[in-house]
Amino acid sequence: MTDSRPRRFDLIAFDWDGTLFDSTRMIARCIQASVVDVGGAKPTEKDAAWVIGLGLAEALAKAAPDVPREKYAELGARYRYHYLQLQDDLVLFDGVLPMLEALKARGHRLAVATGKSRRGLNEVLATVALRDLFDDSRTADETSGKPHPRMLLELMKALDVTPERTLMIGDTTHDLQLAINAGCASVGVSYGAHEPSSFESLNPLFVAHSTEALQAWLLENA
DSSP, rough: OOOOOOOSSSSSEEBBBBBOOOOOOHHHHHHHHHHHHTTOOOOOOHOOOOOOOOHHHHHHHHHOOOGGGGGGGHHHHHHHHHHHHHHGGGGGGGTHHHHHHHHHHHEEEHHHHHHHSHHHHHHHHHHOGGGOOSSSSEETTTTTTTTSSSHHHHHHHTTTTOOEEEEEEEESSSHHHHHHHTOOOEEEETTTOOOGGGGGOOOOOOOESSSSHHHHHHHHHO
16 A cells, blocks of 8 residues: 655655665775875775765865875776776665665655766666666766765756755765755765764754664655
């Protein structure tokens, strides 16, 4: 039987890495390795994880402040090299697939707003057979990196949804600031790249400590 309760949000946009995909530690290690490859000082895992969610160029520049700009192209190439070696090891967090299916069954429009490249997102969507669950997606390389609001604004326009009816879910302060910049509400998850204590000033409606808690909150409140 279809749930006919009024919905607060028509569109639910998800960050990808660290929110739906359990990839934070692997991405941080790829960033560390790529910086060392071009002669930079190895960032800590915490510093490498902090930049996840930004566009690739901006993320690498922040993670490697001692690497000269003329080496950014090489830095990006080395990151892609390390990522490709490990990308097949990526897995969804437990409970993500049934959560998305439940939200879809409830009539929510689902989207992805990610710092990944379009090529990278398309590859991983095909790998886990999730494409049909999402109504649309935007990536940093085809719009703007987070927390610039462009990717959310484009999603709302394409799906004809207002900011008041849009919810952004992510694991970083970049995601929550993106929501603020786009005039949307947000929910944070604590199991990704950023410490949940950093979310407080960005006023998420909820901070989920597991995908099960996230699903329960969404089905009750979204």
